[in-house]
Amino acid sequence: MRTLLWFRRNLRVHDQPLFRVDEAAVGVWILDPREILATDPAGFPRCGTHRLRFLLESVADLRSRLRALGSELIVRVGEPETVLAELAQHLEVATVRTIEEPGTEERTTERAVAKALTDQCVFERMPPETLFEFDDPHEVSRELPEVFSKFRRTSEKREHIGVPLPTPTSLNAFPIDVPPGDIPTLRDLGHEDQAPNPKGVMAFQGGETAGLSRVEDWIFTGDHLQRYKETRNGLVGADYSSKFSPWLALGCISSRQVAAETLRYEAERMANDSTYWLRFELIWREYFRLYLLKHGPRLFRRGGPQDRDLGWANPAGHFEAWCAGETGEPFVDANMIELKETGFMSNRGRQNVASFLTKNLDVDWRLGARWFESNLMDYCPAANWGNWAYAAGVGADPRGFRGFDVQKQARNYDPNKEFVRLWNNDGPDAVPIVDPKQSLARAENRWESSEHKSH
Ligand SMILES: Cc1cc2nc3c(=O)[nH]c(=O)nc-3n(C[C@H](O)[C@H](O)[C@H](O)COP(=O)(O)OP(=O)(O)OC[C@H]3O[C@@H](n4cnc5c(N)ncnc54)[C@H](O)[C@@H]3O)c2cc1C
Incomplete structure (x- = not known):
């Protein structure tokens, strides 16, 4: 009995739910041009160079790890x-197995695959991966509270964090009489090779091997976990936060594995608020995955799951200035340039630039989410669209108007202007394209009138 394992956002061999003992199985990874090679309606690639490079490296690493275990x-x-x-027909497989993804496009593709494989072989879909050991993630998503803290409290009280599955020492494969296929290069796919920008927070290398060593280095060798809660709002350098996100987004490391490493650290070294806080952030990740599963296409509409249209006027030139880091607001521009140049931006930066786009620049949040989708190396549909809807005020946790005073944020988080100096191209005469205080006040008025409409 032969099985094809269809790898998607689970590009690893540790904690791998697809494997079965004694089964003859071979893996397959498919680059779907609709997701990876398409152009956004606004004219930029849906998957930009930084993310694509990291993805191709991750696939190459998975291939070598599967080969080392005797598979392909x-x-x-x-x-x-x-x-x-x-492939299923040619290789005469009995089963194609995959793990469901919460994304809407991903689910549409799963349905198309199910249809194509009908009458041919079994298409086995395992439930989406979760941090907690939920019996049925679909059921949990249907009941998901709209407020994160409620979900967190209940889950922490009632559920266990899953223990990672053991890594196999060898795998049984079956002989394949088709070429395994070359992994395309960036150039094959129409992108220029880019050396990593030395100013970036770190040189990210795709794949499980590099991901697992980052976990070991950051948590244990560098001992950074013990101060994470105090450093996580940083902006410069490799270690203020874990930087696990690109590997987690593609499943090169599993969230259960990361949680298990924090628990090991607590057992071997120390436990404090910081060591807990990394798990707290993984629960945010879990929440947004379930949130996407719950709301599906509703997450992607202008008014978001709340159906609250805040009347964004998309003034000419605002979106383009934001993308290019040319708004004249130094803290926003520095973050946007970092994103374009490196494919990464800190969480503090993301919150500020999202607030600035939707509240000060009056641009539809979905354009910002699409720019992030193209540029972020750690792009993940649930975390990206969930955080954007939240930042725009149309998603989870709708607790009143929340807009950032970006100048105050810059003073608090970049008091010596180290970050702004590192990235910003604005000359000394740069003038912000909007008045930050007036534009924020207008956004608050729009929010309040939408509150009246919804009551
Ligand atoms: C507008 C906006 C868009 C975002 N888009 C993405 C995205 O596409 N992909 C992505 O992984 N994260 C996204 N985030 C969340 C967060 O900014 C990043 O996960 C984090 O900055 C990555 O750095 P880190 O790995 O060092 O995080 P750490 O602070 O070390 O956190 C550890 C891990 O927890 C998870 N995590 C932390 N914060 C969040 C959060 N708010 N939501 C979901 N998961 C979280 C991530 O997997 C992260 O790697 C977005 C946030 C905002 C405000």
Whole structure:
């Protein structure tokens, strides 16, 4: 009995739910041009160079790890429903197995694959991966509170964080009489090779191997976990936060593995608020994944899951100035340039630039989310769209108007202007394209009138 393991956002061999003991299985990874090679309606690639590089490196690493265990990773470019139907027939497999993803497009693709494989073989879909050991994540998502803290409290009280599955020491494969396929290069896909910008927070290398060593280095060797809660709002350098996000987004490391490492640290070294706080952030990640599963396409509409249209006017030139880091607001511009140049931005930066786009510049939040989707190396549909809807005031935790005073934020978090000097190109005469105080006050008025409408 042969099985094809369809790898998607689970590009690793540790804690891998797809594996079964004694099963003859071969992996497959498919680059879907609709997600990776398409152009956004605003004219930029849906998947930009930084994210694509990290993805291709991650696939290469998975292939070498599977080969080292005695199996193989077939690589193809095409629509999964077509590729899998052809491979399943040619290789005479009995089962194609994958892990469901909460994303709406991903679920549409799963349905297309299910249809294409009908009458051909079994298509086994495992429930989406979670941090907690939920019996049925779909059921949890249907009941999900709209407020994060309620979800966190209940889950922490009632559920256990899952223990990672053991890593196999070898795998049984079956012989394949098709070429395994080359992993395309950036150039093959129309992107220029780019050396990492030395000013970036760190040189990210895609794949499980680099991801696991980052976990070991940051938590244990560098001992950074014990101060995480105090440093996590930083802006410069490799260690103010974990930087696990690109690996977590592609499943090169699992959230259960990261949680298990924090628990090991607590057992071997010390436990404090910081050592807990990394798990707290993983619960945010879990929440947004379930939130996307719950709301599906509603998360992507202008008014978000709350159906609250805040009347964004998209003034000419504002979105373009924001993307280019040319708003004249130094803290915003520095963050946006960092994103474009490196594919990464701190959480503090993301919150500020999202608030600035939607509240000061009066631009539809979905344009910002799409720019992040293109540029962020750690792009993940749930975390990105969930955080954007939250920042815009149309998503989870709708607790009154929340807009950032970006100048005050800059004074608090970048008091010596180290970060702004590192990235900003604004000359001394740069004038902000909007008045930060007046534009924020107007956004608050719009919020209040939308509150009246909804009551
Ligand atoms: C507008 C906006 C868009 C975002 N888009 C993404 C995205 O596409 N992908 C992504 O992984 N994160 C996203 N985030 C969340 C967060 O900013 C990043 O996860 C974090 O900055 C990554 O750095 P780190 O790994 O050092 O995080 P750490 O502070 O070390 O946190 C550890 C891990 O917890 C998870 N996490 C932390 N904060 C959040 C959060 N708010 N939501 C969900 N998960 C979280 C991440 O997996 C992260 O790697 C976004 C936040 C905002 C405000």
